Amino acid sequence: MIDPGARRTAAQCRHYAMCKIDYLGTGVCASGPEKGFVAYYPQGRMDLYRALADGLVPVTEGLVDAAESCTLCGICDLQCHFVTGMRPVAVMRALKSFVRKHLDDGKPVQAPAADPVLERLRAIAGPAWATNDPAILFTYADDPFPLAGPRMPRFAVLPGSREEVAAIVSLAAELDIPYAVRGNGGSVFGFVFTDGIVLDMGRMRRIDFDVDNWCVSVGPGVTSFELQREAARRGFRVNAAEPAATVCGNIVCTGTFSPWSNVYGTASDGFVDMEFVGRDGKIFRLNDKSAPNVYAFEHAVIPSPGVCTEAVVKLHPVTADEEAVLVPFEEFGEAVAFARDLSARRIALALAVLGGHYVSTFMSPSESLSEKLKDVLPGVLGIRYLVLAVVDAHGRAAIDRMAASVIDGALFRTLMLGLPRLADGELVELVRAYEGNRAPFEFLCSPGMRTLLETALSPSPGTIAGSVDEDLRDAYARLYARPGMTDMVWLTAFRIVSARMSRRKHMFAFLVYVPLDRMEIIDDIIAGFARIAEAHGIDHDYGFLTPMDFGKRAILEYDYYIDHADPAERRKIAGAMVEAVPWMDGLAASTKGVTFLQQVFSQGCSRKENFLYRPGPFPAREGG
Amino acid sequence: MSAPATRFLLTGGTGFLGSHLAVALLLKGHEVSLLARSLKNRPARDRVSALLDWFGLPEESRRGLRVVEGDVTRPGLGMAPGPLEELLLQTDGIIHCASDTSFSARKRAEVEAVNLGGLSNVLEAAAAGRASFFHLVSTAFVAGVAQGRCAEEPAEPAAFFNVYEETKCLGERMAMAACREAGMRLAIYRPSIVYGDSRTGRSLLFNALYSPVRAVLFLRDLYEKEIRERGGRKAAEAGVRVEPDGRIRLPLRIGASPGGGVNLIPVDYFTEAFLAVLEGAPDGGIFHIVNDRVTTIEELVGHTSGFLRLTGIRACAPGDFAAAPRNAIEALFESYVEPYLPYIRDTRRFDAANARPLLEKRGVRCPGFSYDVFERCMSFAVECGWRSPLP
Secondary structure, three states, X not given: OOOHHHHHHHHOOOOOOHHHOOOOOOOOOOHHHHHOOHHHOHHHHHHHHHHHHOOOOOOEHHXXXXXXXXXXXXXXXXXXXXXXXXXXXXXXXXXXXXXXXXHHOOOOOEOOOOOHHHHHHHHHHOHHHEEOOHHHHHOOOOOOXXXXXXXXXXXXXXXXXXXXXXXXXXXXXXXXXXXXXXXXOOOOOOOOOXXXXXXXXXXXXXXXXXXXHXXXXXXXXXXXXXXXXXXXXXXEEOOOXXXXXXXXXXXXXXXXXXXXXXXXXXXXXXXXEEEEEOOOOOEEEOOOOOOOOOOOOOOOOOOOOOEEEEEEEXXXXXXXXXXXXXXXXXXXXXXXXXXXXXXXXXXXXOEEEEEHHHHHHHHOOOHHHHHHHHHHHHHHOOOOEEEEEEEOHHHHHHHHHXXXXXXXXXXXXXXHHOHHHHHHOHHHHHHHOOOOOOOHHHHHHOHHHHHHHHHHHOOOXXXXXXXXXXXXXXXXXXXXXXXXXHOHHHHHHHOOOHHHHHOOOEEEEEEEEEEOOOHHHHHHHHHHHHHHHHHOOOEEEEEEEEEEOOOOEEEEEEEEEEOOOOHHHHHHHHHHHHHHHHHHHHHHHHOOOOEEHHHHOOOOOOOHHHHHOOOOOOOOOOOO | OOOOOOEEEEEOOOOHHHHHHHHHHHHOOOXXXXXXXXXXXXXXXXXXXXXXXXHOXXXXXXXOEEEEEOOOOOHHHHOOHHHHHHHHHOOOEEEEOOOOOOOOHHHHHHHHHHHHHHHHHHHHHHHHOOOOEEXXXXXXXXXXOOOEEEOOOXXXXXXXXXXXXHHHHHHHHHHHHHHHHHOOEEEEEEEOEEEOOOXXXXXXXXXXXXXXXXXXXXXXXXXXXXXXXXXXXXXXXXXXXXXXXOOEEEEEEEEOOOOOEEOEEEHHHHHHHHHHHHHHOOOOEEEEEOOOOOEOHHHHXXXXXXXXXXXXXXXXXXXXXXXXXXXHHHHHHHHHHHHHHHHHOEOEEEOOOOHHHHHXXXXXXXXXXXXHHHHHHHHHHHHOXXXXXXX
């Protein structure tokens, strides 16, 4: 009955929720927006099949409905393959077959138990938007986060307005039922599970622009991708998180950071105002004089201000001459110094130091191509680090003067669309034998090489599509024919390839704010993460670094990779954390400018200055 | 004449020149302790065994071989004190062939680690042991940036073309000082550019002479494929076309210097010459192992055009590029072969007053670099995909 291959695929779902947003312009699974609950999206059905296979849920009415609402349209295959390389349609098919046979065999289908609390929740949100069906609930019980096990909620509810949120929170307070708020996708820190009520904010998707005030009001169900798309349509840009992350959730949890944080900042820099439902069920806005002071920051784990029901997000201008460039480096220190210089001189908009492996993964539509490229970029071309910079024409001219080699938009497009030939061709073998004094990438990036590269790589949507499964090639060719797919500015704004970091294995990210003028501290932190990972047999790699606040500080990501479906791998992370947490706490306590993102959790509305800087102690003032 | 020593410690024995020397010494009945590293989970013994299989060295000729696990870049050659002492007690002569032949300034640290650090470690071991003779494989290009006659004397150039030349020159000085202090005889062998076996075309390494030919082959294949598979628009833009006789026209000018050329010797000649000096110069000295006749760029262009079935390549005066700037093909080619340009346009002339009588006495002559030799060597390179044929 259970297809082992489909079960394996289902267990590998990363909960990145990319199947819940229309990031490829294919539309999304039709039943998802209609029914709302995660179970009606491919992500939820993957969980349901895993749960059935492992005997974690019975066949319930909700499960049958979720399975039968899938039309096997195939949209999720392309969506999921684009970031994870997985093909979920096989799981959808297996789930539907399982349910069909179950019904054909006349086996029982469990109806949800009657529950007076559920009735009250339905009275608030509407009968269709609250459930206690165990299968539907299971899709809110678990994440790939390796440090928390499944936790089944009693209810899942999708409120449609702030008043409904307030009523639900009041009910929870009245009945002393815990609750947790879920935005979209998975949780970085595993803090979104409860055995009480899950509030899924997916119905509250309102986006209202106030262009005169350079801001946009966003409901808590709106994702970063959707907001960026709407902003772009109007000629603006926002500082966006990963595409499937909800805007409000992201701000509340950690504050939004991205390569754009170089100029747009993070935390309270990102919004004009926010609205919350407090734990007492009362609605307040941050601009209220009587509102809690969430702009302050405390080095402690503290609860969020409440359930966010609206964020008024800042809009930023876009100029017509923007372009993105990549500046390659062999040494990390050189790349960081260059990025810091750009930030201090106010040259770049978006800015990040990316690892060669990171970029290989982003650029490659398949894991096998990515693995080859990981050898080619650092190994052959000497590109171990790349500084990504979105700049205007003035910034571009400055970078051309400052950098030995620049991969501009046109060259990036050539490399990206010709990637399979770059990874496999004789060109790389020729460069491998290059004996000149310049770094191989300088040779490759020289202006004289452009036409030769185009001839050698034959860049086209068809060429890059040749690196994926044969039946997906036409779809990929159509996809890569779109300008945005090879436009680094677009890709940096919409961040649709960042989820590819989890393609090979689930990614466990450490994020830390660091003093950018203290390279030795940054090196020590990276070495510390690497040492702990090695000691516990965990795959690991540098992620990225983005300068902030004119190059005074930066946010650094270091990543561990684990197979979250393998208990042994989960134990490795648990073991590593026993070592990592005291080390991180000690480092943060003793080093000015070092703050781990875990310490910012649920304080994402605070002023960034309050966690980036810890002034003093200053000498006592003279006199009284 | 018998060899001045019969028990040799050989470094660099898994490299291009060192492996040829190892085989030649074993065939002559010498005992060779070959210092080698384990690499990529392959024990040194397996590496050496595969190497000797490639040479087709009969088992009976391997009796004099002892593979010693070690690393010249590490103090004490990476060996425990006891085994090192034992090895040195059984060594009459040391042949130091280990070298990093990279020209790139980016690889300075690695090149220095081998060519200076490694040599220093071997000299230190030599001084501690019983060896009475140190044989240093160097290069004719320790002459550095120079013109005209370069003598078989200690070199003291004002500048070098690359880090390889520089470290080899410093290495010679280091060896001279160390041998003088330890009372060891020293022979310095200075080959010019060594390519494959002139008789068979076989080689283990495809850099130097091979690199420009490989670059031209790449360009030919690139445009030929574009013409045959994608209509040839890019080829036409670059001025590349198929001639009526099927050859490819590749518009490529290569800057030559008047009277310049490349000094090339095949590895079989190097090996014979080395043995002739080893056995014929009991007091050591400095010996150029070079070709009396340089190969001109015109000759190389002719060989390459014939071998790759090309037209359009020609040698030109450097001033030509001022009149007509480099096209994309020329820009790529020149960037790619830039490290080799001093050797292609070489006007240095290597005097061989010390080596010549020893070679003539043995009847050792450097074969000419004919088209046939070129074709044999390049065919072998293509057959190997320009990679070492060893596993």
